[in-house]
Amino acid sequence: MKVESFALDHTKVKAPFVRKCTVLTGEKGDKVTKFDIRFMQPNKEEMQSEGIHTLEHLLATYMRDDMDNIIDLSPMGCRTGFYMTAWGEDDVKTVIGAVENSLKKVLETEVVPAMNEVQCGNYKLHSLALAKEYAKNALSKGFTDKFMIE
């Protein structure tokens, strides 16, 4: 399977969860890890574009307070969560801690960073209220590293 996530049976997972997708090793031995940070139950729930976009801006900012090795954090096209890539090989529990810390900050947020025409590609497509709703909902359920339904 060329695309790692296509090998995941989306009917057998229980969100919210954080999953380590892949660890890649470069020619010089540097490692890069990709994580699946899933907020919504696949094919049952989804985030609205305004909300996931705002959450992207906030997580991209707040996750870097806890982790200094993040390369990228981007929303999934299915709008059920985010992919994050980071240097090194952090364990899932470290990422869960950073995600939950970040979501607590989302609840306190009053101004969305980079929500303007210069710094964002669709600056009118935002909803802080929805981002807070998704954050609150995921925090109340809690993220797990045991995401496969038996």
Ligand SMILES: [Zn+2]
């Ligand atoms: Zn944006």
